[in-house]
Each structure stands twice: as structure tokens, then as C-alpha cells.
Amino acid sequence: MNTETQHKVTCYHCGENCDNTLIHIQDKKFCCDGCKMVYEILSQNNLCTYYDLNENPGLSQKIKFRENKFAFLDDETIQQKLIQFKDNNQTNVTFYLPQMHCSSCLWLLENLHKINKGVVTTKVNFTKKEVFIVFNNNETSLRKVVETLTTIGYEPHISLEEFDSKKVKVINKTRLYKLGIAGFCFANIMMMSFPEYFSLNSYIEQNIHTFLKYFIVLLSLPVFFFCATEFYSIAWKGLVNKHLNIDAPIALAIFITFGRSLYEIFTNTGSGYLDSMSGIVFFMLLGRILQDKTYASISFDRDYKSFFPIAVNVIKENKSIPTSIDQVKTGDVIQIFSNELIPLDAILSKGKAEIDYSFVTGESIPQSKEIGEIIYAGGKQMGGVLELVVVKEISQSYLTNLWNKDVFKHKKENTDSFIHLLANNFTFIVLTIAGIAAVYWYQHAEYKLMWNTLTTVLIVACPCALLLSSTFTNGNILRILSQNKLYLRHPDVIEKISNINHLVFDKTGTLTQNKEIQVSFSNEQLTETQKIEIASLLTQSSHPLSKAIVEYLNVSCLTEIQNFKTIAGSGVEGWIDDKHYKIGSKEFVYGIPSVDEKSAAVFIKIDSVVIGEFKLRNSYRFGFKQLMQQLVSKFPISVISGDNDAEKHYLQTILQNKSEVIFNQKPDEKLSYVEYLQNIQHKKVMMIGDGLNDAGALKQSDVGIAITENINNFTPGCDGILDAAQFPNLFKFIQFAKNGKKIILATFMLSVIYNIIGLYFAIQGTLSPLIAAILMPSSTITIILITYGLSELSAWKIGLLKNDKSHKSQ
Amino acid sequence: MSVIIILLIVSVCIAAGFLLAFLWSVNDGQFEDEFSAANRILFDDTILNNKPTK
Known part of the structure; x- marks a missing residue:
């Protein structure tokens, strides 16, 4: 595209508008020297394919990094914590690069060896936004590699968190193994059962019939002993905690089906229900996998550590020495450069401080501080170089103390989902029916029929349909929400959102941008x-x-x-x-x-x-007024702010009299306000916040949603992360979550109808494997289709369905 | 008719082959990063002359 004919001139590197056209190379315009420099490095190394793969793939380089920023990487002990492996020749290291966003990034990073000759190989994991680098110790160093990455615009995220403990993310592959094996066994058992379904037994030879029977038993063994184990273990855990969950009746049904089938096969009295059993295990596993899909690159459990630098310059005898944060003592003089975070509570001793506290409070207009004033950890210096005297070590600073509160120590209690309750009632009713039928047959002295009824009722009426409808509905809702850039931590959060009846907003940074x-x-x-x-x-x-x-x-x-x-x-x-x-x-x-x-x-x-x-x-924020008008008609709203009350009047006119607006709140006051709503007013509270000062309230609330301008930015620990651009849709999201519950209930009613049909045969003792084999897949498939269809329909009605699927960001 | 037993065993073996392929791909981490591999193949050949070592 010819940029000159366009009205707006955009930077060739990052795509930002640039009115200043002084910086250019031939016909390529750049918004700043930083962008131009990246282009020069890439063109020198013949890497301009970077710009061919995507238009303006780069990131703005307006903020330059200072020369000795990474000097701390020369320190052996710091190196040891970061690298994975080192011998005489090679070092292996993995970096998290949150800037990674397109195939150009992937291409450039995997060609790093062309820019820095010491790099042996790089391998990108795009989903995790990680790059694995192997480099030659004799030709380059960790610091040089990081500097190379930074000059081309990909500054690795090196934080205190990685320094403290190397987090090892283990993706649970076992479930996928289980799913594969269950699918294999289910399909083959179905195939072997075909003669049985069509009553072809009389046409085939006895030895083939015997062979098929035992082959089916053989194939069902891995399903019973491997694939279904997670249902047993969850059920067992529940029982140990004196708590019946949905897995308990399912495990019971699997056991009875398996036992009875083996009995029938080995006594030659029938052919069992192993096909239905393995089928249901397969579909239930599939549902759970869809539901528990995680976002590999989003972290919901961040604390301040993931955003603090691991080292800071300490001035000793007129020399500045990079020192790791935990080594800094009270009384040390630290040096902070422009655009750096102040990691410790300290008193300003030199320089003019312009502190941006948006990381802590959400307020982005910088505050100026004079010499002698105390600056709390978490502020970002916007002006020039500062010198500060440390007053508290990292372990005692204000922010750290905020984190050591009790709320953060224990996890949120898992309140019972209505699904478990429903499943238990359902099972109870089924057991009663089975009991009545058994008693009836016992009185008629049909003992064989009695056992038959008792077991088949349990086989046909396990609440698997309920599990299927909830997992598939939740899975689809999570998918649609994530397309709309609301990322939830866990499927249970959907149900919690549907139950909330009070909303609490933070003001600065949440309602304002x-x-x-x-x-x-x-x-x-x-x-x-x-x-x-x-x-x-x-x-x-x-x-x-x-x-x-x-x-x-x-x-x-x-x-x-x-x-x-x-x-x-x-x-x-x-x-x-x-x-x-x-x-x-x-x-x-x-x-x-x-x-x-x-x-x-x-x-x-x-x-x-x-x-x-x-x-x-x-x-x-854009759409703020409209959203509030929608919300105010449905829920009581509180706005709670750490600021002064300059905006009080304006907010109250918008929120009308149903709401409460409170100002000058400290982080722990916000927390106790949420606690008050929960314990005294018995409200289910949804808290929407952004900064570290909301972290306590977010954690305490029933549903804590963090708002962020950029998904990879800092967000405090929460249940869901919402992209700021989607803020006006918040009301729609709540409606959608509420509909989710209705969909689960509707499909559950449907499965009850299927179960009544099954029970009709079962209590008469005439449930043949054929009927079971028809009922099981047809109920499963209709339930899956209906949950999918209904949730899509409801998303479409609310207006959450995107036409362009090109923006799948995760 | 007994030939059907052999046929069954053969068909199950073929299916087992696919199962193994699936398990292998899971183990290899193919489903952990769907973006990189899909895009990497589109880049020019000169790029991928270095094999990752682990």
C-alpha cells in the first residue's frame, strides 16, 4: 500500500499514526527513531520478510531502554535462577514475551540467530507466548541475548515471580489420552455389537459369537480401569468429605453396568451394556475437556511479584551496582530511571519524582513528589533519574503486606453448584423407583426379574445427561465469552455470575479510562x-x-x-x-x-x-452511561473509590438513588465493604476493579472481574479478566450467564423424558441392549446439539455473536 | 465364516494404529501450540535449517 496517497500516514513498523514525516527511509515513514532503528537492524540482516508477512507488525518503540538496564543479567546468581540448563558451551533459557501477537513475530524470533550470531536455536510456543533459546556461551551472553530481543521490540518479561520460584506449567495430558482410548474402545465395541443389535446371532456361528463377546469384554477393560478413573476419584473425594457430588451416582452406574454386563456375558444370559457404558464415558470425558479448556497465556493468579523487577541499581561508593531485590537492605540508596517501577517503599533523596500509580490505584495522571517524601512501592517514575533511600525491605513493604492478608491465604470455598444438588435429587428419585419396582417383582416372586430391574434402572437413569448438558453448555458459553474478550478462570464462575444480585465498581481505572x-x-x-x-x-x-x-x-x-x-x-x-x-x-x-x-x-x-x-x-469509559442505566434497573450498584469525592454528584445523578457512592476508601476498607454486603446484607457480590488496591475486594467477592486495557498487562488475582473495550457489554455478559443456567435446566428436562422412556422398559425388566444402545447415543447427541444450539441462539439474541471469527485472540 | 474373525482383528489393529498416532501427537505436544506449527510451515525453507535440540 502506498502510504503517501493515504490521508493518514502510519508508521511502517508499528502502524501508529505519525504526523511527523521527518523520520523516513526512502518512502517508508516511521513514527519514532526507535521504530526506524528496528527497521534498520532487520534490513541489515536481511529480515524484511517480517514486514511482508503482516502489515505494520511491529510495536511502538517510543520508549527507549537505557543502556545498562540489563546489567543485572551479568550477575551469576541472578542468571542461575533464570536459565534452565548450562554447560561449557551452551545455555538454555525460556523467556515470556507478552508482545508476541502475529506470525511475523514468530518468524522474526525464530530467526534470531541471524541478528545475534551466538544464538544456536530459538523455538516459539505461540500459545504460551514463550520462546525457548539455546545460545553459545563463548559467543554471547544472557545479557546480550536479552538486549538483542529488546532492540527488536521484544523485551522479555523478567519479574520477581520467576526469580522466587520457577513455575512449571504442566498441561494435563492424561485426559486427552483417556479420551482417545475411550473413543477407540467405544467405536470398536459398537462395531462388534452390531450382530447383537440386529439379532443376527442365529445366522452367525457359535464360535464367532463367543469370540465377539470376549473381545468386547477385553476392549471394555481399559475404559473401566483407566478412562473412567477420574469419575471414581472425584466421587471418592466427595464421599470422604461427606458430600455427594454428581460423580458419585455416575461412578455407581458405571460399576453396576460393568458388573452386570460381565455377569451376563460369563453366564451366557445376555450380552451386557458395555457399548453404552464406554459410549457414555467417552462423551462425558469430551464434555469435561471442552469445559475445562484453559487459556495458556492468561494468568488469573498474579500478585505484585509478577510485575516487580528482579534487580535494582544500588549506589555504593559512587558506583551503581545491580542488586537483586531481596538483597536490598533498609538504608540502601537505589537508583530509579524513567519508566521504571519503584519496587520498595523509599524516601526520595534526589531528583524530581513524577509518580504514576496506575498499577496500584488505577489513577494514571502522575503525582509529583518532593524530596523527603515517602514513595510507596508500585509507583512508576515518569520523569528523570531518581535516587531513593529504602525504608522497608521488600518483605515488609506496604504492597507486600496487602498481599499477606488472610483473604489471599485460603482459596475461595467452592460453593455447591446447583448441578450437584439436582443430580442428587434425581438419583434419589431413581433409586426410589428402582426400589418400588424391585419390591413389586419380589412380591410376585420373580426374583430374577427383581435383580434385573434393580440394575437396569440404575444403568439407564444415571445423571450422565445432566453432566453432559452442563459441561457442553458451560464449554460453549466460555468459548463465546472469550470471543467477546471476557476470560473466565473456571466454568463454575458462569453459575456464580448468574446468581449475583449486587454489583460493586471501583472508580478510577475501572469506570474511567x-x-x-x-x-x-x-x-x-x-x-x-x-x-x-x-x-x-x-x-x-x-x-x-x-x-x-x-x-x-x-x-x-x-x-x-x-x-x-x-x-x-x-x-x-x-x-x-x-x-x-x-x-x-x-x-x-x-x-x-x-x-x-x-x-x-x-x-x-x-x-x-x-x-x-x-x-x-x-x-x-465509552458506553459508561448506557451500561449504568441498564444495570441500575436490575441490580443495586455501589461505586467505591480510593479518590476524593470530586465526582460524587455526577455519579449519583447517573446511578440514581438505588445505589451507593463511597469515596476515600483504602484497599482494606474496600474489602470490608464487600464483606459487609455478603455477611450482613446476604448479597452475592460481583466486584469489578482493576488495580492492586482492588485486589482484596476482588478476592473477597463472589465474582471478581478485573478490567484491563491489554490482556497481557497486569491484573490482580480474579475470577475473570475483561478487555476494557468490551466494558459496555458487561450487562449482556451477565444476561448470557443467566441464560446459561436456563439452558442447562431445559436440557435436563429433556434428559428426564429420555430417562422416563428408559425407565418404562427398565421397570418391566425388558431393557434390551438394543434399546439401551439406541437411547444412549440419541439422548447424548440431541442434548449436545440442543445445548449448542440454544447457547448460540441466546448469544445471538443478546448480540454477543461475532460475525468475523478472524479475531480469535486466544 | 471364520475369516471374519481375522478381518475383525485386522480392522481393530488398523484402528489401534490411529489411536497410537493420536497418543503420540498428544505426547509430543501438538495440541499445546496450534499456531506456531501451522504458520511455520508457510515460511520459506531457508529459515528452518536449524533443528531444535532439547
């Missing part, structure tokens, strides 16, 4: 020349507030400035046409220390007159 800053000017209109002049000054500054104001002013041309000065953390000043401009914080402009303000503001002074101030605040 981080990226867009809403700007308003306090006084009357600015003149056009004033706008141009203010914009000219502010374009020189890289502060996020300046950028937001320039965007708000939206001017077409800029003028010349003389004597421009930036005072880090305060503001800018300069001369334009004999006018002296001073733009910045209240303190900077008025010259008096500022008192606490409710929202961020930038003041403008021309010569000696302050003409007004720009007020900045995070704007509410």
Missing part, C-alpha cells in the same frame, strides 16, 4: 493566538499532561519560542513575541506551595497575569 484525559479550561475562551502559543510551549514538554492539553487545543501551526526552559516536575516557561509565558503547577505559577487539590490542574500565566487553568481528569 487511563489513556484518555479529559481537559477543560476554567475561564472564558482562549484567543486563537493564545492557543497557538500555549501549544507551542507545551509541545516541547514530554509530560503526559502537556500532551493531553496540546491534543485538546488542536492547533494547526506552531510559533517560535525564545529562552525555553523546562523545570522538571513543575512546568515550562519561555518568551513568545515579548510575552513571558509560565505554564505549570500552582506552586510554580503562583510561587506559593500548593495545598491539596481535588483534581490535576495546569495554570497559565502570561507576563504577570494568571489567565486561567486547565483541569484534567480521566474521562469515563
